[in-house]
Amino acid sequence: MGEDTAFIVNDLQNQIGFENGFSSKFKGCKTTTTIGDKTYVIGGGNDESTLSVEVRIFYQATGNWVTPIVLGSKPNACKGLSAISLNDDRILIVKKGRTPDDCILFLEVDTWFVREQKKTQGTEVVAWSKGVMGDAEKPVVISGPSGVGKGTLISMLMKEFPSMFGFSVSHTTRAPRGMEKDGVHYHFTEQSIMDKEIKDGKFVEYASVHGNLYGTSIEAVEVVTDAGKRCILDIDVQGARSVRASSLEAILIFICPPSMKELETRLRSRGTETEEQILKRLRNAEVEMEQGKLSGIFDHILYNDNLDDCYESLKKLLGIDGAATATQISAHPGIDLPADHSVSKMDNKIIINCGTPELEKAPESLIVLDVSSLKGGAPGRTRGLDVYAIDSF
Ligand SMILES: Nc1nc2c(ncn2[C@@H]2O[C@H](COP(=O)(O)OP(=O)(O)O)[C@@H](O)[C@H]2O)c(=O)[nH]1
Numbered sequence: 001m002g003e004d005t006a007f008i009v010n011d012l013q014n015q016i017g018f019e020n021g022f023s024s025k026f027k028g029c030k031t032t033t034t035i036g037d038k039t040y041v042i043g044g045g046n047d048e049s050t051l052s053v054e055v056r057i058f059y060q061a062t063g064n065w066v067t068p069i070v071l072g073s074k075p076n077a078c079k080g081l082s083a084i085s086l087n088d089d090r091i092l093i094v095k096k097g098r099t100p101d102d103c104i105l106f107l108e109v110d111t112w113f114v115r116e117q118k119k120t121q122g123t124e125v126v127a128w129s130k131g132v133m134g135d136a137e138k139p140v141v142i143s144g145p146s147g148v149g150k151g152t153l154i155s156m157l158m159k160e161f162p163s164m165f166g167f168s169v170s171h172t173t174r175a176p177r178g179m180e181k182d183g184v185h186y187h188f189t190e191q192s193i194m195d196k197e198i199k200d201g202k203f204v205e206y207a208s209v210h211g212n213l214y215g216t217s218i219e220a221v222e223v224v225t226d227a228g229k230r231c232i233l234d235i236d237v238q239g240a241r242s243v244r245a246s247s248l249e250a251i252l253i254f255i256c257p258p259s260m261k262e263l264e265t266r267l268r269s270r271g272t273e274t275e276e277q278i279l280k281r282l283r284n285a286e287v288e289m290e291q292g293k294l295s296g297i298f299d300h301i302l303y304n305d306n307l308d309d310c311y312e313s314l315k316k317l318l319g320i321d322g323a324a325t326a327t328q329i330s331a332h333p334g335i336d337l338p339a340d341h342s343v344s345k346m347d348n349k350i351i352i353n354c355g356t357p358e359l360e361k362a363p364e365s366l367i368v369l370d371v372s373s374l375k376g377g378a379p380g381r382t383r384g385l386d387v388y389a390i391d392s393f
């Protein structure tokens, strides 16, 4: 059994004077944890309404401070913050809050996602990820050639199960079609802006498709999961390959047309592309079909011949073909963690003591966080948490 108590911030403050790494406005509350020769100082100010939790890294070997690039949604500053390292690749942060995704957070410091970002950025990178209870349903990736019916199938799913599924709104540099709305169908953007956001690590994946840039932002996926819904992504084969290699742990489905002739008919009858664009999409469709069927990227292949039949098969794959299983992902139970708490680690369990030390006779209340089944660092989310409370002892 190993035990690893959370750092006492003042000790490190005295030893290395970490005020150097923070501006004076971050005087309020900080916590630290050390992994190897790096000490991560994580802190926020006293004004909870305006500031977010900031991160600095102190290199013990050289005595240097680094301000890393911070990806993901920064949590708001608050008074009670504790940090504890898990497997040397992420730091568990516990803070005052009412629900697990509000008070249990992870700062990824050496996960696959962060290592990839460090390579791209050439500097220190850390990423915030919210703790998610249990095995939230995996995101669903739908791919297939232009005109095969991806959008139609996704619309049917969202219409029948509006509280269960949420669409990941991609960014694209292509022009909007007649009925398309910015922020609903796509975030329509410019190449230079999107290039910068990609460089800043804001995207889970991106690809150049039919001459335009398309990408899924971390935020697009987070917005859906924050609403307690299962995320659906409509992305091309290159994007699906990136997702397959990532920690997103999605189910990947490729939709095939009954024939190339029928694909052309659908594309033409949709009437949204110029002749030149149609020809380009049909040429690309040949390659996409080959990669979709043979690459091993996809978990399932569906043929969209008769639309209703294909939709029924899709629901079956997602486990929602019977009314009994068509339930919404349940909301998180509240845990109401106070600012005044202490955190320690025993094996795969984090023990959060919410007792009030000043009141000697007050019953101690423990919250136990089981981290033995953590699933990946899906950008923005770390699944597989089990949280339970022991009221008093
Ligand atoms: N990699 C990637 N591909 C995307 C994304 N959003 C859309 N796509 C793909 O881009 C391609 C073109 O999409 P679109 O212009 O809407 O045309 P459509 O395929 O005819 O509906 C399709 O294969 C989409 O699946 C994204 O965020 N990432």
Ligand SMILES: Nc1ncnc2c1ncn2[C@@H]1O[C@H](COP(=O)(O)OP(=O)(O)O)[C@@H](O)[C@H]1O
Pocket (backbone or CB within 6 Å): 144, 145, 146, 147, 148, 149, 150, 151, 152, 153, 266, 267, 269, 270, 304, 305, 306, 307, 308
């Ligand atoms: N099974 C089907 N049979 C006939 N037409 C279909 C079928 N599925 C979709 N369509 C039609 O084909 C066109 C292209 O579908 P869409 O969903 O826009 O494709 P994608 O999103 O894959 O580009 C639309 O006009 C749609 O109504």
